[in-house]
Amino acid sequence: MIGELFTKPTQGRYKILHLTWFAFFLSFVVWFNFPPFATTIQQEFGLSGPQRGTIGLCNIALTVPARIIIGMLLDKYGPRITYTCLLVYSAIPCLIFATATSFNQLVVGRLLMGIVGAGFVIGIRMTAEWFPPKDVGTAEGIYGGWGNFGSAFSAFTMVLIAMALSFLPGSFSFAEAKPFAVLGMTFSSEVLNWRAAIAGSGIFAALYGIFYYFNVTDTPPGRVYHKPKSARGIEVTTVRDFWFLMAMNVPLTGILMVLAWRLQKVNFLSPSGMVIAWIGLLGLYIFQSYNCWAVNKDLLAGRKVYPAEDRYRFKQVALLELTYIVNFGSELAVVTILPAFFEGTFGLNPAIAGMIAASYAFMNLVSRPGGGIISDSVGSRKWTMAVLLIGMGICYLIFSTVGSGWPIAGAVILVMVCSFFVQAAEGATFALVPLVKPRITGQVAGNVGAYGNVGAIAYLTTLLLLKEALVPAGDITDPTVIAGTAAANAAFFQVLGVAGLVVGFLCAFFLDEPKNSFADAHAGQEEAAVPVVPNPSVMG
Template identity: 25%
Template sequence: MNQQLQPLDKLRVFSFRGIQMRTFHITWITFFFCFFGWFGVAPLMPLVREQLGLSKSEVGNIIIASVSATIVARLFVGKMCDTLGPRISYTILLVAGSIPVMLIGLSNSYESFLMFRFFIGIIGASFVITQFHTSMMFAPNIIGTANAVTGGWGNLGGGVTNLVMPLIAATFAGMGFVSHSDSWRIAMVVPGIILLIMAWIYYRYTTDTPNGNFNNLPADTRSYSKKNGSFLLALKDYRVWVLTLAYAACFGIEITVDNVAATFFIDRFDTGIIVAGALASIFGGMNLFARALGGMVSDKVGKTYGIKGKGVLLGILLLLEGIGISLFSTSNTLVLAIITMLLFALFLKMANGCTYGIVPFINKDNIGSVSGIVGAGGNIGAMLVGFLFKSETLSYADAFQYIGIGVFLIGFTVLLVRFRPKSQTAIQAVSLEVQN
């Protein structure tokens, strides 16, 4: 029984043996479909925009709404994980999130579409549960890599949806079920049903810890269990705010690109909706390896230079991301735009993985709260840059130029910040607990 309580110190991605690896695979697959539902309507926005007669400002408001609810949801879900456990928290979130996904097709006005798009955003809180649950199952020496892989493979859903959802909509229209202009409505039912299926799978086949669920374990045997004042303690730690700012500059930009990439390619290079979706999917497709790469490099750096080294690595990645986005914004050919998009996508997604390679070591007793605060930072970043895309005086290229400058400045700020030495002591303490 004691052996079962020990988190795994190796990540065997081709294995489903044991509750740890089974939970690992179910978690990233569930997160994948959460992204699929969250951004399912994004590549279909040109159809929505035309049918509902949306202005550029209204589309911008929809982009902002799609990430706004996630801010509060991530903070709330982080605390839920510390108390109810990730299994119940994820099940509740999946069921609740599936409802607006399936019902958004009933929208017949800007106001109703905006409301549904806002409530769909709660699905974005799935990231916090994903990272929390992975941290429960793996030892400190591999947490960064494990979190990066689950996060990256899950984020891959944001790229796949850009490719698949236009094809689903076109299939329904081609089969005569709906007109081309209404095809986005029935297409959105598909990801909603998938979310309900994943809710049942998650509840049935995962556990909160390697040794069982929170409600079946004594409080003193729950790794990372609830603590009095945990959320306030997390808020008082300046390192949490540094990571929150950093995550706003990487993940916040990622979900912004997921939202606008297809529309950007259509408006700037006059591509069709299916081609635009395929091009946008390339950006999300980088999650297949790039976020995991960031986590692995972070773990390697951490072994030699501790959490200080992890922080320096994160700052460098953000600097390179900012430069790449600026180059993307000035691309005047489709080929150059694709190349520069791949460039900044690499550094952005590595920065995502590096950020959550640090999170589990900030406060080992309150990982849910820390993860929720930092995760919310990503959505705050997306919400703020969303105002650039709603401006009638700025083109999407102009918006990306400002974003590139902002990310560079944040990277420089993170590079200058030094995490306190006690952070390294915390890492060593966690490692000793696992070894003993």
Template identity: 25%
Template sequence: MVESLEARGFGVGMPGYDREKWGFDLDGENKAKGLILWKLQSPHVRAFHLSWTSFFTSFVAAFAVAALLPVVRQNLDLTASDIGASGIANVVGAIGARVIIGAICDTVGPRYGVAGVLLLIAPSVFCASLIVDRGGIIAVRFFMGIGICIFVCNQFWSGTMFSPNCVGTVNATCGGWGNLGGGVTQLIMPLIYSGIKQSGRPGFTAWRWSFMVPGAMFLLLAMMTLLFAQDTPNGSYRDLRKTRAAQVDGKKTLLAAVRNYRTWVLTLNYGYCFGVELTINSIIVSYFFDQFGLTLEIAGIVGAVFGLMNLFCRSAGGLASDLGGKYFGMRGRLWAYFILQLCAGALSIVLGNVDDTLGGTIAVMIVFSAFVQSAEGACYGVVPFVSRRSYGVVAGMVGAGGNTGSAVTQALFFADNEGLKMSTQDGLVWMGVMIMAVTCTLCTLHWPAWGGMLSMADPNATEEDYYLSDWEPEEVAANLHIPSLRFAMESKSMRGKASYAKLMAENAAKEGSEDSDGAPVKDIKTDSQ
């Protein structure tokens, strides 16, 4: 039975929602079709800014210890094994947390997810000033690393607020600006330490006082998120739960994500773009300090360059994904991701072989960073299309893949295992080989209506069939599938420019035929009945 959503009582947006108020176009779910950074009266833009700044703060805290490691290891008399264990603990903590926070976003919304993580992790940031031994640094870095799970809320929130036509760019920008914290902390923590030390405090207490800054940032951002943000363009999850459309079985939502092989392929691959960034953030300052004899402050500045590339490179990857999607559909998004990540692997190998000159190492590191960050953006240009029902869980699992990949990479190539530690240079080479091997698995991804990198689309498949396959018949009967149905309509552009234009022409001709017969023309059509 073909009919419009509006005719069935599912109006677009909340009653009285003013499409002209925000200064940009909205789609059928009231998601913004563009991003205007200064339109703070818009819930879309407020969510964007609070999302990336919260993620930024979590990154600053997570790698604050790594930025001060040359001083901390001397003060606490840490061994290479201790440092390696703390580095792994720093990324392991967020693995399970990312999956859990994804489910939380699907259940109570991203606003409470962000604020809750900030408030829960803030005590561990302050406790970093109390570290006295190996166990303390491992425990603190473990809990501080959990804060990185805010990334899942970050991507979920922007995916909830922005339309499929720009979600790749917005997701990438939101994540990239948050990832900047990994570079900024390498820069500011040594400077904060130096400033406190110059004020008269001895070095062994100056680094401890430095952690008060990120701790205070956590509390401030948590309060701002609770006071000034909302979960969706149409209101908070608490309000939406009062309607039938929000009464969704969480277990079935989780299973829909776990059973989709695309989730696992992207999880594996994210481990070798974002996981690589986490690994480099953990080792880069110590590498420049030890390999080239730089001071802590200079090593921090040089190491910060890797993370600072997030200012625009992750956005560039998201833009490449959106452009690929605009002209070539999902196939274009996949090829953009494949090329960027493959180049990142090759550059990691090059980086491991230019260790004899500081200038050469910095130059290659910058280009390497650009491709790593761009690959991350391109990955999350694909993630929103895996499952509309389980978007939060999928985003969480893929994000957890980044931490898992980093933990595995550090354990294999950069940790001191019973004194058998390969050089950092060799670790970079083998990490590059791993990146290139894993990237090849992207060739297995396929969407029935869109095809894949090397496979054709099924001409009889539809987006509605794919996204509604996550829902049971009784859930469809209760109209719980409506958000997925709307998303399916908006995502038809992933067929590619030519195919999408042909589809629109066919629909226009069909509507013209129906209108000539006296049948009413509908705004949004579905075949759900």
């Protein structure tokens, strides 16, 4: 398959894969177009450190419910229409953020931008429709890895694009110009047009969305696109699994409550506003639960019994949700704090620290496809998942020992090895997702993907609490502050490591190997009826 990917890039399923990973790539370029300008925007708006951090959290907040909703729409309307609408929509939050004049407008823009982060889910089903189970791990890994590289691409290029657009209106200057460095070169912030760069990325994504609509189809010619009878909630096949589903929906609401608390801490919400937000989120959980009941009410009332061949075990979905918490959730969290970690631990300048940190995301080009290829090749998707997660956990525990006494080269190598296990585990996760229950792949992918953002918010909040507990007030050069920061970072990586080990062992003991894991077609997949034309040569 890998050879054909490059020798037949404009034919059949390979064309669809290339067009779809690029759609995902653009959605991540847009989703991550804030971090390259974080310091610049903080200076222009006079933001505090907590306010800047809150904008980063807002960027991933609505991705949690958005991935679930996008998964439902995907199963109902198909990936072609869904991806087009999402990419066109991405221009709206980009323009809101690019024209913001206050902290509140920045927050609104990033909250709405979080919806764009749900684009990943759409291509999971598109890719699964075009590739058979025996190749789905590799295909999903390439889709996820090459698309996910959009975050690293954004980190490397958005500043350069902003410089190139400096001739347009919208450049700003400070009373005292602040220098910044890119690729070892120092520039003045007066030539940095971040507004045009962010607006332009959204407009380009919207134009590609229209192009995507006219150049793809949801399934190969002659194949039926299977839809659930209702996309209001996930269909389960046993009563016990329904209650399991209700329990697994709780963290999705709980983490948004945590975010509302965070917004109250930086005065975006008043205490009463936070309570109102919590009440609204409880209402959202009740509404979500009602929709799940509506989809499964005949099963719960005993009026419907699924035959054995049509059943699936919801624990498969729950375990994949946990795997995505510890792999993708930790990746989002680590990418956020890694530049500051290298800067503070080794005394590097921000540009060098940022480039080293970007290597973590850069590894997506090979690591995530690598996880899919391994899952396709070793003959057991379950054990691939378990081993990669355990390896990830061990790497994070080793990372917790990194300090100023480590050689920088050794720390960089450890980052690369750790990122391989993390991203390969992500690839292995989505090698399993399309095999759980093909007709609800969009909803399964949406829920699993949402849990990745649950993990990111949970981990970043944990780091915040660790720093509040361990880092005393004072100047960042104070030895006690430096020691407290190092202790908080070490504890943070220990949390990541232990979580990875726990979920890895859960997969080893409780994850089932999917049926037809390496078949030539997905279970229950049907071809459209094709009329049979008699052959005149055999007619009497």
